Amino acid sequence: MYSAAVFMCLATFFILSSNAEFTTEDCASLGFIKANLLCSSCDQLKDFGLEQLMAHCKECCHQDKTAPKEKKYARAILEVCTCKFPAYPQIQAFVKSDRPAKFPNLQIKYVRGIDPIIKLLDKDGIVKDTVAIEKWNTDSVEEFLKAHLENEADDEHDYLKTNKI
Template identity: 80%
Template structure:
């Protein structure tokens, strides 16, 4: 009888291990490993090797979302980051982004101070019509920059634009 019992227990153990090995990590599992599953793109896992963190790559891949590199990815002509300076203490990462040199990298980004507003990014089309609004209160400076790099059209440097170059 005990041989049957131990065989059943062993079978249950191997079955649970097989299920666990094939299962995706939960949000809690990823958090305990130091990854935020909701924001982690798989393209962020490969650079870990550059820093000697090869052992984290497998776990990172279990927690990440596939990057959407398809042509249907939305690009916007302009963006407005709206924030209230009185709320900077509650959002130090957004304050760090706004006060850094990072916004200068995006000539089609406007920072607008709106009293009492939690930080958001409004995405506009070429006609200046708001097409999307994204809440960014839980983002860090790198996330904001990555988002803008992904979703903002790159402004073309037109050598013939005399107002920008001050040429005659």
């Protein structure tokens, strides 16, 4: 039983290491958030005696100079559980405030037992990224949504919406 688990871990490691680049899910399973990880952060691992993590970190990071421009998403879903509001008062304050109304493409979804997360979706409604926000304050949530959600000003001018000829 134990050897089967070790074998599965090793097989997963070799499959991951054989790919040219780790996916977001691969990096998350290794404990890295690919979208936010800069390679300069990987270089700091040796300062803490964590050299063994360096290779995986480098597979998940973005070069500091060529870090991708903040991705914009068509929609977002903030998933929360009202029973956990006492544990996350800042998230409760955001949800109960008028701030969500500033984002017409944000949906608040109540899911029993879940820690607060934001799911980012493309224009087809497919979840492209998920971000844990349990330690964020109200301003952080708002800033994140401003940075990552498309707004109508970002869209090309739709002449049917604007009634311009």
